[in-house]
């Protein structure tokens with residue numbers, strides 16, 4: 001029997017792209033900080049001149065799948081992380097944005113064969129979003145960890 005498992009201890013060779021939405025950047029900026037902190041503490045070079053990590057900003061979560069698709073299909077990355085925040089109180093089309101971004105991200109991963117981490121918060125209020133972006137815990141950190149796990153796991157499983 002072979003057991004495939006992602007590892008967190010040898011992230012040095014992983015190439016990672018992060019797509020971040022500017023909408024609600026009070027929240028998404030915090031998610032990004034938490035995510036980069038996690039990656040950095042696991043040996044990823046997150047510096048400005050990093051050859052391991054690239055960052056793409058999009059206007060809102062609706063645009064995330066398009067950029068994720070371009071990056072995942074480039075063959076340059078082991079894993080793509082998406083970060084966004086859709087808050088029900090802010091938008092009458094909450095359900096549309098959430099549906100598009102969640103289905104879009106899942107489709108990109110399936111079609112490209114590259115893992116895409118779904119780091120889009122969907123909450124009723126700004127307070128709830130902030131609680132998940134640093135006031136209580138920072139889910140950005142978890143998304144970083146999940147990216148390391150999936151990047152490593154995909155490398156270990158024969159295509």
Ligand code: INI
Nearest residue numbers: 021023059060061062085086087090091
């Ligand atoms: N984008 C978000 O990421 N979060 C939101 O809460 C949001 N609201 O409230 O509307 C939002 N809208 C913008 C959307 O993602 C697109 O950028 C825009 O519709 C242009 O295509």
